[in-house]
Amino acid sequence: MAKQKNYGMVIDTRVCVACSACVYACKSENGVPEGYCRDWVVQETEGAYPKLRMENRSERCQHCENAPCVTYCPTGASHYAGDGTVQVNRYRCTGCKACLAACPYDARYVHPEGYVDKCSLCKHRLEQGLETACVSVCPTTSLNLVDFNEPEAKADEMMNGKEVYRQKEHAGTNPSLYWISASNKPGA
Amino acid sequence: MNMSHGQDMNRRDFIKISSLFLAGSAAMSTQIGRTFSGTGNALAGEHAEKVVHSFCEHCFWRCGIAAHVRDGRIYKITGSEHHPLSNGKLCPRGTGGIGQIYDPDRLAHPLIRERKGGQSTYRKATWDEAITLTAEKLYQIKEKYGPQAIAMLHHGYGYTFFKEMFKSFGVNKFAKPSFDFCCGPRHQGYILTYGHSAGTPEGIDIQNSKYVIFFGTHYGENMHNTAVQEISEGIRRGLKIVVFDPRFSTLAGKAEKWLPIKAGTDIAMMQAMMNVLITENLYDKQFVEENTVGFDELWAEVREMTPEKAAEITDIPAEDIRDVARRFASFAPSAAVHPGRRTQWYADGTQRVRCIAILNALVGNYKMPGGVVKYEKYKLPKAPHHHYPEFEKEIWSQYPLFTDIKPSNTMASHEVMQQTMNDEIKAWFVYGVNVPETVTLGRKATLEAIDKVDFLVAVDTLPMEVTGYADVVLPECTYLERYDDLDGGRPYRTPFVALRQPAVEPMFDSKPGNEIARMLADKLDLHGVFEDSVEEYLDKRLKAAGSSLEEVKKTGVLLGEPTDLYRKPGEKLTFKTPSGKIELASSKMREAGFSAVPKYIKHPEAPEGYYRILTGRKPMLTFGRTANNRFLNELPTARENDIWVNPEVAKQHGLTHGEYVHLKNQAGVVSEFPIRVKVTERIRKDAVYMVHGYGHYFKKLNWAYKRGASHNQLISQTEIDKAIGAVGFQNNFVTFIKEA
Amino acid sequence: MTETTTEIISTKLNPNVLPHLHIWEWHIPLYLFLGGMAGGLLVITSIMIVLKRRFGIGPRDEGDGCPCLAVRIGSILSPVLLGVGMLFLFLDLAHPLYVWAFYTTIQPTSPMSAGSWILIAFFPLAVLQAMLVNKKFLRERNIGIVNKLIDWTEDHLTPVALVNAHIGVGIGIYTGILLSFFSARPLWSSSILGMLFLVSGISSAAALMLLLAPDDEKPTYSMIDANAIWIELVVVGLFVLGGITGPANSSGAMMHLIAGDYQMAGLSYMIWFWGIFVALGLLVPLLLEFLEAAGVHIKFPQVAPVLVLIGGLVLRFLIVFAGQTYHTFM
């Protein structure tokens, strides 16, 4: 039997330029309607002239291992897919929006067709052995799809020796996105 | 309020009324709805999918793309895995082609200007009518004034067929505005110094470099796919970046040092760096002795420019200047200064680029890992020749050092404006240049020139401003619906030839440029210019290169052997300059009557209460090319441009973040539309910044109309580089007019 | 020292969460209000039934062993109000046709799932109770099946009421728990919210019964209401204190509610909270009811209960809106 997958992402903010290619790639890949997005880009600049620091991040659903959206979904539409991802079964979704209120990362939106949608980690592509659309397009390779169950642990190799964080860990969500901080020195 | 476009021009009034522009619109808007609002299940259906490999047209980088077609529609565009400039990846604009092909405002059929009772309108025309009229008028003008009364302005890769057609017709006045503003100075600056171009992609081995210095050029916002890929790979490997920019750009955010240099003082800065390299003996003496000429002359020029002196000019502490120069030398030869792209900020772009080339030469990084490298081209035999009439002149430009390699332009675009004003040019054929919004000499001057044109043809895909002034509008289909000539002329790590091929049929009554050009050639009785079909032509060329159209259609590229980039120990270097060496002092500059070494010249300062207006790019847009692209423009960061203002300046003028103001320049021109204020620590106090490509005034651009403010409208003052004819436009200054 | 700033630019295109959560409009606060009142009604009526039947305490009845008129009306109103509330809940669903999905699964961790199942238990028992206390009236209609049902369960009114009292408490608390489980929304994530909504539901229910009760029954409900308001004041105090003294997320959110200048229908949250909810919705009616109990003649006795009802409604709107307009848990 093939080993169970446990997908997530390692996102290298040292190289991300906030270009948004990942946002457009997602929109066309997943037919995200005009006015909505599954991923988005944040450019954060801190400090005062001329001492400024910048971090760019491409954000999306964190595919939490302890996902409040799943916990609070009354219908089971939001669920763990067993491969480390959190998915929404739109044919069970009532649009009650409990999951939107529950998500500490504001990763979801109500699709105009009446169901709740969010990043699926391009499940349809994972199933075909492809990388996600956003990972594939990213010109800086800031986005990296990883399988945390992978034996040679590409993820560890990428993160070793660097300052890495996860977002809102204290929310108890156990998110599957890891961020290599922009404050790392080049080549760290 | 300055409404300089058209209102007061009766001869060539700007046509805003015709509803014919939008014939395709009703059908398109439902289509666009489908593109942009899917069911969220893109790959769910087991529809047959066709993947077509081609190359992108959203900027001149021309990355390889794969257009994915289902049910006769392109639903997504991804980066070609085969093309060396994409490596499977794209910049945001590359993905955005679907927003161009399915733009509901697209030009649907040919239009002919008609005057009725003092008012101009457009009428829908057949291709035969439009081509007949165009051919007749061009013929008449040629008969009456000679072929030199006709000029072609162009930008974008589809122009080649028109150029062939015009050459056979005897016309030899070609101008691409991008020469005047970006590629001209960097090209010539490099040629004068090294004997070869800086290249597109630039010959800088960024991914193996340890230390790269950027002057202004703002990678990350300026999104050349491959360069951005290399920079990020470099960062992963330990590349240190230094950015000189009056503004904290995205790239500055990645730099170990951001140096907010006073705009317009780069040459002083680079001279000071040379000064440090030489006085502290940090330069590569052996390399300089063996491979360069003019060192003494250079030293004589820069010896006075101590870091202390430069600190006063550039507003960067002397210690920082020393530090950067020393670190640059310490990492050399795996260190480089990047040539940049839009290099003509003032009238000294060529010499500024030469400073960059000289800094590289001083540290001896030529053909070294992480330094300056020279890529090679794929050996693609030239297109089969046919007879051209004798040209009166090969190069029409009056500037002595105007480009001296195979010209895609024979004069600068502002010369077209000037010659039109002098009645030397009577007809314009405009291919993919949105003239009123593309500097040349600023919007006002450009519109004055347009007013003098007897006959103006615009080939475009959209009702951009330029089409509103045309006598004939010829709707070209987009790059996703046509063949163009092979992209075979560019040197790169892996030499390549790339094919542009249609992914879907042309929509509406639009046609590929190659067909339009053929129709014109036929009407003008020019025989033998084109093969019977574009496929036949491409096949011939590819067969000459040992492949075939059928073969190349599969992946869209033909790849050569990777270039051998690095110098072998003891290898003797030669350069195609008059001296055969790197010319620190340029003999050609000297001969043409200019200073052989770069001199720092002080640029004018802003009047009290005004600020120098800087400009740049947004990663997801390419000015005219994407202005109306709803797919790309939808993001909150893309919808409009902001005017970046330092908090202290904001305080002084009582501006709050997010408010809308009008801008007024030193000549009293007031921006037609208001612009949003961005109060930010990310810019110096003596400059403001806005992205170019917004504030479109043509209502037929349903998305772009009135979003943000036009940068070009605020350009009243330009300086011309007397050596090569490039146009600098950064000596313009603005102040704020609060909304009443 | 120079001031440092943080500039954040985001491309997020999600009108549901930007600039803040925008998912629930008037439907949900109305549902919470009506649901709370329905729960409150069930609690009060059930207790009145038990008190009457077991201990003979309570206003005069019609001699049929069923309590006073207010209880009879209240028993009917409880399921009706909840039904109306649920209609709003239904209307709020983005895909109402999939409402069946609630009932083809049990999601033990989801308060909304638990709530939807409690509602299933609520309706039959609440309706049964309403029938039993109104059996005299029903018998007059003489509907066969109804008669049979009444005959069969008549003796079990007390146990039914005992169960219902608990269900009522459950519903009342549930309306608060529903929000308080959302730890991503700092204002809501307070364990006191359940208690607050329960007491508020009971006081609203008492106020409603006070409005409907005949004069001789009024003192009873006035007394219940006054006590509920007292307790509510204490719980509100705990809620506010708990928020202010909590970590940055909670205290920020609480300040947003009690001192915020964010507008709701043209007034700031601060005015709504202190002026309308606390002063008009709690203190003024408490004072009025105290005066009345002390024998002072009040010209318009309806004022106090109406204010309580308005206060209850405003509380739900305030909590739902202020919870959404404060930023997500950081």
Ligand SMILES: Nc1nc2c(c(=O)[nH]1)N[C@H]1C(S)=C(S)[C@@H](COP(=O)(O)OP(=O)(O)OC[C@H]3O[C@@H](n4cnc5c(=O)[nH]c(N)nc54)[C@H](O)[C@@H]3O)O[C@H]1N2
């Ligand atoms: N996404 C995207 N990419 C593009 C384009 C696009 O439209 N969109 N356009 C393409 C084209 S045609 C071009 S020409 C290139 C242009 O790309 P670049 O060559 O990168 O552009 P510039 O306009 O030279 O540089 C803009 C930066 O220079 C800074 N600057 C301005 N004045 C000075 C100065 O005096 N000194 C210094 N040191 N810095 C200064 C500005 O603050 C700004 O950050 O981009 C290309 N790439």
Ligand SMILES: Nc1nc2c(c(=O)[nH]1)N[C@H]1C(S)=C(S)[C@@H](COP(=O)(O)OP(=O)(O)OC[C@H]3O[C@@H](n4cnc5c(=O)[nH]c(N)nc54)[C@H](O)[C@@H]3O)O[C@H]1N2
């Ligand atoms: N004020 C100001 N002016 C500038 C600049 C600036 O920064 N500020 N930058 C300068 C620079 S560096 C450059 S390179 C120039 C570029 O300026 P332009 O040469 O004007 O080029 P674009 O804006 O890229 O494209 C112009 C036109 O091409 C059309 N087009 C797009 N695709 C096709 C096609 O497939 N076929 C045809 N026939 N037409 C097509 C578009 O609809 C548009 O009308 O602008 C320069 N002008």
Ligand code: SF4
């Ligand atoms: S595509 Fe890559 S570099 Fe661009 S914003 Fe997304 S993650 Fe960042």
Ligand code: SF4
């Ligand atoms: S990020 Fe939000 S939507 Fe995604 S799994 Fe976590 S809680 Fe759910």
Ligand code: SF4
């Ligand atoms: S909106 Fe849909 S997915 Fe979200 S909680 Fe409700 S039923 Fe579940």
Ligand code: SF4
């Ligand atoms: S993984 Fe797929 S669905 Fe998720 S953000 Fe990336 S492209 Fe969109």
Ligand code: SF4
């Ligand atoms: S850099 Fe971007 S816009 Fe330019 S050719 Fe490549 S993908 Fe297209």
Ligand SMILES: [Mo]
């Ligand atoms: Mo350019």
